[in-house]
Amino acid sequence: AGGVNGAPAPFDKGGVKVALVSYISAGDFFQAYQAGAEAQAKALDIDLRVFPGRQDAAAQREQILQAINLGVSAIVIDHGLPESLGDVVQQALDKGIKVVAFDVNLNNPKIPQVEQSDHELAELALKQALKDNGDSFKAGYVYVAGFAPLDRRNEVWETFKKQNAGVVEKARFGNVSDTTATSTADQAKAALTANPDIGVIFAPYDEFARGVKLAATDLGIVNKLKIYSADVSTADIQEITEPGSPWVATVATNPAVVGAVSIRAAALQVAGQEVPHQITVKPTLLTQEGLRAAGVKTIEELAQKVPAFNASDAVTASWIPQKLF
Ligand code: SR1
16 A cells, blocks of 8 residues: 555555445446446555445445444445444444445435435436327336435436326336346336336336336337336447337436545545535436437447546545546
């Protein structure tokens, strides 16, 4: 560990221990988020300890206790169930450990909350659905309650239905597990078979959208369905832009940038510097048409064309290296 030139203590010496404790690790979004956190940690000469998530609340609690015992200076908590985290997070704070929460509402003024502006994300996706389909359509909706970003996106969906009486939710389904896409595909198949008049699916998580696309392909109905989602990855871009794909739009940040922002929020707190309570990384609407026209095939190519995919100006400081990807 050599430290970072010009950085305040303890980053001038390097080797500051930080833990990243995730609830979910499977899937493109979470892998890219972790990669971004690792890149930012490396640039700050942080000794990042990654605790992979297994969708297991008890295991996540145990991992937070392990991180406390390791003597970390900060813990980034990436998703999770707030009811099972409150007391262990309080133990960390009581020991002077700084905590950052990404997409989990820990409701503590000492814990900055990172999010992707989920209301705006859902609004952009649904505005595109209206533009493409008019204000009267039968919809399927993919949702699992209890995940902060999905709950925030759900608030927008509920308002959207009230404002657009012609939009009818015919089916609601969804699953979050280590097999989210395939389990959601099984549910989607049943929902689409029972409701052949569904023409639009709001699936605000890329694993959900992938599952619905799988179901539509198996049922041979890709040409009568349009899928609107959240998130993006290189694999998603390929699925969106392939000929005949029903996945017509997504609204997304670069998850690697969100991971980097989470580490910066932890580092600034450890250095004794101010961090806003609410830290937002804004998403961008990406349509199938736009991606095809731009010839974008990977997230790296997207980052070259859309500046927001390269970096965020949230929680920066002159001593924090930012050119990571
Ligand atoms: C189960 S929650 C999944 C969401 O978390 C992140 O906010 C991603 O955007 C993903 O859609």
